[in-house]
Amino acid sequence: MIEIRDLSVRAGNFHLKGVNLRVPKSGYAVLMGKTGCGKTTLLECVCGLKRALSGRIFFDGHDVTMLRPAERGVGYVPQDGAIFSTMKVSEQLAFGPRVRGWKKTDALSRAEEIAEELGIGYLMNRYPAGLSGGERQRIALGRALSCRPQILCLDEPLSALDDETKEEICELIEHLRRNHPFTALHITHSRAEAERLGDMVFVIGPDGCLREDD
Amino acid sequence: MTGDAYSPSKIRSDVPFLAAIWGISGMYVLLIIAVLAADASYTSVNELWSAVNDPDVRASIWLTLQTCTITAILSVIVSVPAGYVLARYNFPLKRLFDSILDIPIVLPPLVIGLSLLILFNQVMIGGQSIEKWLGEWLSGLHAWNDSIPSGVTYRIPAIIIAQFTVSCAFAVRTMRNTFDGIDPRQEEVAMTLGCGRSGAFWLIALPQASRGVIAAGTLAWARALGEFGPVLVFAGATRGSTEVLATTVFLEISIGNLEGAVAVSFLMIAVAIMVLTGVRILGMRQTV
Numbered sequence: 001m002i003e004i005r006d007l008s009v010r011a012g013n014f015h016l017k018g019v020n021l022r023v024p025k026s027g028y029a030v031l032m033g034k035t036g037c038g039k040t041t042l043l044e045c046v047c048g049l050k051r052a053l054s055g056r057i058f059f060d061g062h063d064v065t066m067l068r069p070a071e072r073g074v075g076y077v078p079q080d081g082a083i084f085s086t087m088k089v090s091e092q093l094a095f096g097p098r099v100r101g102w103k104k105t106d107a108l109s110r111a112e113e114i115a116e117e118l119g120i121g122y123l124m125n126r127y128p129a130g131l132s133g134g135e136r137q138r139i140a141l142g143r144a145l146s147c148r149p150q151i152l153c154l155d156e157p158l159s160a161l162d163d164e165t166k167e168e169i170c171e172l173i174e175h176l177r178r179n180h181p182f183t184a185l186h187i188t189h190s191r192a193e194a195e196r197l198g199d200m201v202f203v204i205g206p207d208g209c210l211r212e213d214d
Numbered sequence: 215m216t217g218d219a220y221s222p223s224k225i226r227s228d229v230p231f232l233a234a235i236w237g238i239s240g241m242y243v244l245l246i247i248a249v250l251a252a253d254a255s256y257t258s259v260n261e262l263w264s265a266v267n268d269p270d271v272r273a274s275i276w277l278t279l280q281t282c283t284i285t286a287i288l289s290v291i292v293s294v295p296a297g298y299v300l301a302r303y304n305f306p307l308k309r310l311f312d313s314i315l316d317i318p319i320v321l322p323p324l325v326i327g328l329s330l331l332i333l334f335n336q337v338m339i340g341g342q343s344i345e346k347w348l349g350e351w352l353s354g355l356h357a358w359n360d361s362i363p364s365g366v367t368y369r370i371p372a373i374i375i376a377q378f379t380v381s382c383a384f385a386v387r388t389m390r391n392t393f394d395g396i397d398p399r400q401e402e403v404a405m406t407l408g409c410g411r412s413g414a415f416w417l418i419a420l421p422q423a424s425r426g427v428i429a430a431g432t433l434a435w436a437r438a439l440g441e442f443g444p445v446l447v448f449a450g451a452t453r454g455s456t457e458v459l460a461t462t463v464f465l466e467i468s469i470g471n472l473e474g475a476v477a478v479s480f481l482m483i484a485v486a487i488m489v490l491t492g493v494r495i496l497g498m499r500q501t502v
Contacts, residue, residue, distance in 0.1 A: 049402050069405040076406040082399040086421040096407035099417070140403075147407065 001025045002046065002151060002183055007055030011041040018055075019210045021202060025060065028177060028184045030194040032213070033204030039187045040079075042204070043153050046185060047074050059151055075144030075182065077154040081136040083128040089115070089139055090124040096147040114142045117179070118172065134165035138172065145180060154186040158193060166193075173197060250483070257476040265477035270454055271462060274478075275485065278458040281370070282438040285377040289385040289434035290427055297389025297430075298415065302398060318383035323443025326379055330448045334367055372449035373456055377438035384437050385430035392426025393419065432493050439486055459485070 007019040016038045023029040033039050044050040046057060048069035056065045064072050084092050093111035098104065115121045118138045128136065137157055144152060157173075158166045170193070177184070188194055194201045201213040265271050300312060318326060334345040349365040356364040363369040400422075401414035409417060420427075442460035445451075451461040459482045466475035 044402075047402075047406050049405070068410070069402070070408045070410060072406070074406050076403055078399050078403060080399070082397060082403045084400055084404070084418060086418075086424075095404070095417075099404075099408040099413060143403070143407070 001027075001058070001060050002029070002185060003058040003061075004042075004046070005056045005058070007042075007045065007057065008053040009038070009041055009045055009050065010053055011038065011050065012036075014038050014041075014208060016042060016204070016208050016210070021210060023183050023185060023200065025183055026177075026181050028186065028197055028199045030198030030201045031185060031187045031204070032189065032191075032194055032201060034206070035189075037204045037206070038208065039204060040155055042210075043155055043185060043187055046151070047076050047153050048072050073147070073149050073151065075147070075149035075152040077137070077140045077144050077152070077157050079156045079159060081140035081157075083131070083136050083139055083143075085128055087127070088124070089120065089126050089128070092128075092139055092143050093124075093146050096143065100147055110146060111142075114146055117176075118142045132165070133161050134168060137161065137165075137169055141169075141172070141176070145176065145182075148180070149182060152182040152184045154184065156187050156189070159189065170196060253476050253479060257473050257480065261473045261477040262480060265474060265481060270457065271478060271481070273454055274457045274459050274462045275481065277370070277373075278439065278460075278482075279485070279489075281373045281377060281458060282435050284374050285381050285438040286431045286435035288374070288378050289382040290431045292382050293385035293389040293430050293434075294420070294423070294427065296386045297391075297393050297426075298419065300386075300390045301393030301396075315383060315386050318380045319387070323380065323441065324447055327376055327444035327447025330372075330376060330379065330444060331367065334372075334448075367448065368450040368452070368456060370449070370456060373445050373458060376444035376448045377441045380441055380444060381434035381437040385434040388430040388433055389423070389426055392423045392429070396422050428493065428496075432490055435493075436486060436490060439482065 002021070002023040004019055004021040007016070009016045009019075014037065019042065021029070031039050031042065041050055045052050048064070048067060048071075052065065056063055058064065059072065059074075069076075084095065087095065090108065090111050093114055094104075094107040097107035097110050102110070112121070112124070115124055118141060120135060120138045120142065123131065123135060123139070128139075131139070140157070154173075158169055161169060174197070176182075186197060202210055203213045204210050296315065300308070300315075305311075321329075334348075335343050337344060339347065345365065345367050348371075352362060352366070352371070353364045355362045363371055366372050366375065396419060401411075401418050404414040404418045405411070440460060442464065445456075445458060445461060446464065449456040451457060451465055453465060457465065459478060462478045463475045463482070466472075466478060
């Protein structure tokens with residue numbers, strides 16, 4: 001479960017005030033709003049990458065507001081995937097488990113397991129250069145899920161993809177939802193994407209306030 | 215009327231632009247070649263050969279290679295964190311911090327040498343100059359190993375400090391540009407996966423910056439090779455003691471041996487080309 005209470009955050013020209021949001025355990029929330037309204041900043045607060053001015057964030061009832069990103073147990077999929085450019089795909093997928101102290105063999109077997117599930121086993125020995133947008137997003141998703149996070153944050157994961165690949169990744173996310181018990185917060189500009197994937201939709205208005213969309 | 219807007223006659227030819235960029239670049243390359251050719255016309259193979267066989271020049275080449283390499287390593291050690299701080303963090307007085315790092319680039323080299331001389335010999339800490347503090351420490355090491363100099367000013371450590379003060383500023387600039395060009399998002403992802411800031415730096419940012427590190431080290435090395443002003447003032451130009459190739463050229467000119475000075479200049483060019491090409495080939499192999 002993700003719960004945000006009275007969160008205020010400032011970044012650049014905008015100021016999000018009194019943000020309250022509750023996503024039940026294993027729920028899938030979609031966050032919408034105009035470009036530059038603060039969606040990514042809010043997501044970064046949830047991941048621990050940006051400090052809030054005030055307010056609290058809870059994961060499954062635990063206050064994580066002051067925890068560092070590594071301590072929160074969040075999987076993060078940024079807009080462009082942010083694939084590690086100096087690592088092979090297998091190393092990317094094993095990265096999280098390795099830095100969390102898993103044995104090398106366990107981390108690699110977890111990487112193979114997740115690659116199998118995401119249909120990217122054939123890419124394991126490839127470096128990111130030359131991979132397609134869809135492949136990069138699959139790797140980013142796999143990397144985020146490699147440590148079995150309770151919370152998954154996705155920042156416009158489908159925005160740079162063609163329609164066919166978008167459909168494939170949507171199906172993949174639906175498949176992952178059935179097989180992994182994560183609670184998700186997903187940013188998008190697409191109403192169709194929000195209605196298809198989301199159990200609930202939140203919108204940040206021009207006044208910087210967040211409301212649930214009916 | 216819209217058809218006119220797309221008529222070929224309205225689109226400017228690419229020829230003037232291409233001629234300008236190739237012409238300007240070519241003129242600069244010609245200038246460098248002309249300078250080298252002028253030097254070549256002023257020396258001979260015999261002069262070069264006698265310069266190579268001169269024990270003082272050989273010692274100077276060896277000392278130059280040693281000091282430039284130490285300077286390049288020190289510059290990389292300092293410029294990587296400094297470039298990372300400038301690229302990744304916003305903090306009060308950042309512009310001032312940034313400008314201070316540029317001072318060694320804009321100051322006249324002689325002024326840097328003079329400033330180092332004053333800093334080490336006139337600024338007192340606990341009633342003693344820095345030279346005295348370091349001298350005592352180095353004397354202890356000197357007693358243990360006599361190849362270690364027993365002081366700084368007018369000795370080999372002064373050459374390294376003088377070269378480092380200028381070269382490191384260029385290396386910092388290179389590393390800042392390198393880290394500016396690396397998307398911080400990858401480090402942020404690494405932090406959500408379990409890394410602290412240091413893990414994200416060592417495992418994600420630094421491997422991506424490897425070409426920049428090689429470029430910074432190479433630039434610092436090259437800059438140290440040509441450094442003369444601060445070395446002359448802070449380390450002196452004592453034949454066989456604090457003589458690096460740049461000071462050898464000065465010493466040869468000061469005794470009226472212009473041919474010898476040009477021959478040593480050619481040696482500098484040869485040493486620089488060999489080292490820089492070697493480092494670049496090594497760097498390309500490592501980053502392929």
